[in-house]
Amino acid sequence: MKALLNSKNNYLQLPTFLLHAIFFLIPFGGKIIPPLIILLVITVLVFCNKGKWVNNFTFAWEYHYPLILLFILYLIGIFWSDNIPNALTRIEHTLSFIIFPLIIPAICLTKGQVLKLFRIFVYGCLVVLLTSFLDFAYVTLTTDEYIILGEIPAGNRPGSVYEYLSQHFLIIGVHRTYFSMYLTVCVSYLLFHFEDYIFIFKRKIKWVGYLSIFIILTGLILVQSKAGWVLSSAIICFFLVVSRNNWRRSAIFLLIFALISLGSLKSILDYRFKPMMEEIQNILSPGDDGEKNYAKNLRPGSTEIRYMVFKSSFQLIYDSPLFGYGTGDVKDVIKKQNETNGFKSISHLNYGPHSQFLSTLLSFGIFGFLIFLGVFFLPIYDTILRTDFFVLSVLFTIFLNCSTESILSRQEGIVCATLFITIFGILKRQERIVNNQQEFL
Numbered sequence: 001m002k003a004l005l006n007s008k009n010n011y012l013q014l015p016t017f018l019l020h021a022i023f024f025l026i027p028f029g030g031k032i033i034p035p036l037i038i039l040l041v042i043t044v045l046v047f048c049n050k051g052k053w054v055n056n057f058t059f060a061w062e063y064h065y066p067l068i069l070l071f072i073l074y075l076i077g078i079f080w081s082d083n084i085p086n087a088l089t090r091i092e093h094t095l096s097f098i099i100f101p102l103i104i105p106a107i108c109l110t111k112g113q114v115l116k117l118f119r120i121f122v123y124g125c126l127v128v129l130l131t132s133f134l135d136f137a138y139v140t141l142t143t144d145e146y147i148i149l150g151e152i153p154a155g156n157r158p159g160s161v162y163e164y165l166s167q168h169f170l171i172i173g174v175h176r177t178y179f180s181m182y183l184t185v186c187v188s189y190l191l192f193h194f195e196d197y198i199f200i201f202k203r204k205i206k207w208v209g210y211l212s213i214f215i216i217l218t219g220l221i222l223v224q225s226k227a228g229w230v231l232s233s234a235i236i237c238f239f240l241v242v243s244r245n246n247w248r249r250s251a252i253f254l255l256i257f258a259l260i261s262l263g264s265l266k267s268i269l270d271y272r273f274k275p276m277m278e279e280i281q282n283i284l285s286p287g288d289d290g291e292k293n294y295a296k297n298l299r300p301g302s303t304e305i306r307y308m309v310f311k312s313s314f315q316l317i318y319d320s321p322l323f324g325y326g327t328g329d330v331k332d333v334i335k336k337q338n339e340t341n342g343f344k345s346i347s348h349l350n351y352g353p354h355s356q357f358l359s360t361l362l363s364f365g366i367f368g369f370l371i372f373l374g375v376f377f378l379p380i381y382d383t384i385l386r387t388d389f390f391v392l393s394v395l396f397t398i399f400l401n402c403s404t405e406s407i408l409s410r411q412e413g414i415v416c417a418t419l420f421i422t423i424f425g426i427l428k429r430q431e432r433i434v435n436n437q438q439e440f441l
Contacts, residue, residue: 014043014047015040015043015044015047015048015107016107016109016113018036018039018040018043019040019107019109019117020116020117020120021036022036022037022040022415022419023117023118023120023121023124023419024120024121024123024124025124026121026124026182026412026415026416026419027121027124027125027127027128027172027174027179027182028124028128028172028174029172029173029174029178029411029412030172030173033411033415034411037096037099037415040103041099041103044103044106044107045103048106048107048108049106049108050106053105053106056105056106056425056429057101057102057105059428059429060105060425060426060428060429062378062379062381062382062425063101063378063379063382063421063422063424063425063428064101064102064105064422064425065101065374065378066371066374066375066378067097067098067100067101067375067418067421067422068097068098068101068102069371069374070094070097070368070371070372070375071091071094071095071097071098073364073368073371074090074091074094074097074327074363075091075327077324077326077327077328077363077364077368078091078326078327078328079326080323080325080326081325081326081327081328081329082326082328082329082332083326083328083329083332084328085328086327086328086329086331086332087326087327087328087329088328089328090327090328090409091327093409093410093411093414094408094414096414096415096418096419097414097418100418100419100421100422101418101422104419104422104423104425104426105422105425107426109423109426109430110430111426111430111431112196114423114426114427114430115189115193115196117423118185118189118193119189119196119197121182121185121186121189122186122189122190122197122212122216125179125182125183125186125216125219126212126215126216128170128171128172128179129215129216129218129219130215131171132169132170132171132172132219135171136164136165136169139164145158146158146159146160146161146163146164146168147159147164148163148164148167148168149167149168162224165222165223165224166223166224169222169223170223174412175405175410175412176223176224176225176228177225177227177228177401177404177405178405178407178410178412178413178416179223179225180220180223180225180227180228180229181227181228181231181397181398181401181407181413181416182416183216183219183220183223183228183232184220184228184231184232184235184397185394185397185420186212186216187213187216187217187220187232187235187236188235188390188393188394188397189390190209190212190213190216191235191236191239191243191390191393192239192243192389192390192393193390194209197209197212217232220232226273227400227401227404227405231397231400231401235393235397238389238393239389239393242389243389275301275303276301276302276303278301279294279300279301279302279303279304279307280303282294282304283303283304283307288342289308289311289341289342289343290341290342290343291342294308294345295308295341295342295343295344295345296344296345297345298345299345300345300346305346305351305354306354308338308341308343308345308346309334309338309346309351309352309353309354310353310354310355310358311341312334312337312338312341312343313334313337313353313355313358313361313362314358315337315341316333316334316337316362317358317361317362317365320365321361321365321366322365322366322367323364323365323367323368324361324362324363324364324365324368325362325363326363327363329363330352330353330359330362330363331350331351331352332350333362334351334352334353334362335347335349335350335351338351352406352409353406354404354405354406355402355403355404355405355406356372356402356403356405356406356407356408356409357369357372357402357403359406359408359409360372360408375421376395376398376399376421379391379395379421379424380392380395380396380399382428383395383424386428386431388427391424391427394420394424395421395424398413398416398417398420401413
């Protein structure tokens with residue numbers, strides 16, 4: 001430590017070290033990330049060369065401006081919010097929208113260092129999965145039944161192994177939708193940068209890569225997020241199309257995914273999809289929504305809950321399409337609309353819309369939604385022009401997850417999305433440097 005403090009060069013590497021720590025710890029969630037972000041801001045302000053900040057910021061503007069505009073919108077949205085405390089809390093949660101676009105351009109990273117950050121992110125996900133596997137094995141060997149925590153008013157209850165895996169497999173407090181999004185990003189990285197990932201100790205160790213693939217795809221199956229299954233499969237097929245020279249790698253991924261699925265697919269499908277189909281039938285059955293069982297009985301199914309909050313959200317958007325209801329009032333207005341619709345089963349709960357698309361429309365209307373689209377589609381357009389398929393797949397992964405979850409409403413999604421997007425701006429800058437060097441030669 002003393003040598004570190006006595007070395008000026010090591011001082012200059014502190015922002016990069018902190019980025020490594022943040023990328024590794026994102027999969028763990030929790031309260032350790034905000035202090036690290038504060039330290040990152042301080043070290044960037046103190047140690048980084050800020051002379052090229054303006055050029056770096058403006059050159060990759062697609063990755064910075066929309067996020068800052070979205071944060072400004074959250075600030076302005078206070079003025080037509082009734083629930084000011086909740087609005088201030090949401091602004092606090094979204095500080096990453098302005099922090100990362102302002103500090104990342106001051107950090108000098110090469111393309112190799114950016115890819116190393118994602119390798120470290122994969123390591124973090126692997127640590128979570130391995131410890132979760134060990135915990136599940138311990139529970140299986142030491143208990144006679146799987147206990148589902150807090151499912152009924154009386155307390156805990158016994159359940160099936162698939163219920164336990166769905167609700168308690170992960171040893172961390174990150175929701176399975178967010179963690180499956182992390183794992184899907186890992187799949188993208190391992191597909192498009194497999195050679196970089198397996199280059200360890202100055203030599204290629206392929207078995208490490210294939211073992212990592214096996215663990216991550218197994219984790220995707222056990223976490224039981226339908227969005228994760230669909231997006232990972234789509235990315236593997238996308239890689240097969242755009243990287244025909246590496247078709248074997250894609251075929252291996254699909255084979256591993258299929259072999260893992262064969263042993264548990266039927267039972268997991270029965271647990272995850274059969275109730276969903278029954279709930280869809282209930283929703284489509286004749287009669288008024290307010291009189292159906294899912295609207296009156298406690299503990300409706302997840303699909304039924306989504307239908308009710310989606311219906312209430314669309315009704316509210318229709319009533320205030322241009323500017324929405326402000327930064328802090330989304331859950332309040334949905335709760336009132338649920339009461340109006342006769343959804344007694346959820347009218348006493350503070351449900352959000354379960355979709356970032358709807359959350360943004362409810363908060364800021366169509367104008368805010370256009371800015372939200374710019375956060376993703378301006379970088380996507382730039383990435384298509386540069387044919388960087390890894391970045392493209394990650395951006396679409398986050399964007400499509402926003403359709404089924406309010407990704408930018410919780411730290412687990414906000415930090416991941418904003419940090420990844422702004423880091424991708426560095427790749428654009430590095431590509432310009434490489435092109436300039438080639439033209440000079």
